[in-house]
Amino acid sequence: MGRKRKDGYDGIGLTVTLYVAGIAAALVILGAMLRSGHAIKALLMSVLQGVAALFAVNVLGTLTGVTLAVNWWTLGISSLGGTAGVILLLVLNVIL
Numbered sequence: 001m002g003r004k005r006k007d008g009y010d011g012i013g014l015t016v017t018l019y020v021a022g023i024a025a026a027l028v029i030l031g032a033m034l035r036s037g038h039a040i041k042a043l044l045m046s047v048l049q050g051v052a053a054l055f056a057v058n059v060l061g062t063l064t065g066v067t068l069a070v071n072w073w074t075l076g077i078s079s080l081g082g083t084a085g086v087i088l089l090l091v092l093n094v095i096l
Contacts, residue, residue, distance in 0.1 A: 015096065022088060026080050050078035053086040068093060 033042040054068060054075070061067035068074055068089050077085045 018092060018095070022077070022092075025084070025088070026077075029081060029084070046082040047079040049082040050080070050085050051075070053083045054078040054089075057086060057090065066090065066093075 029046070033039050033046070036042050054070065058067050058070065068086070074089055077089055079085070081088060
């Protein structure tokens with residue numbers, strides 16, 4: 001998975017922690033959408049904001065050099081998490 005360092009630490013703990021935090025954040029967001037009483041509207045707005053933010057990151061990537069791959073995982077995270085999901089992807093891109 002991760003690269004082995006001289007001291008034998010491979011970083012798997014950090015990877016697992018980040019995945020668990022991402023899943024927990026997704027569940028919190030989904031729970032807030034369901035409790036709002038407007039779950040479909042909230043989900044639709046989150047999807048639109050997330051896809052727009054992912055598109056904006058990739059368009060501005062020509063200027064900044066920071067881009068995100070567009071695949072099912074990134075679309076799913078950005079759709080469910082909205083702008084916060086795209087920020088999470090950017091942070092994971094830097095850390096991992």
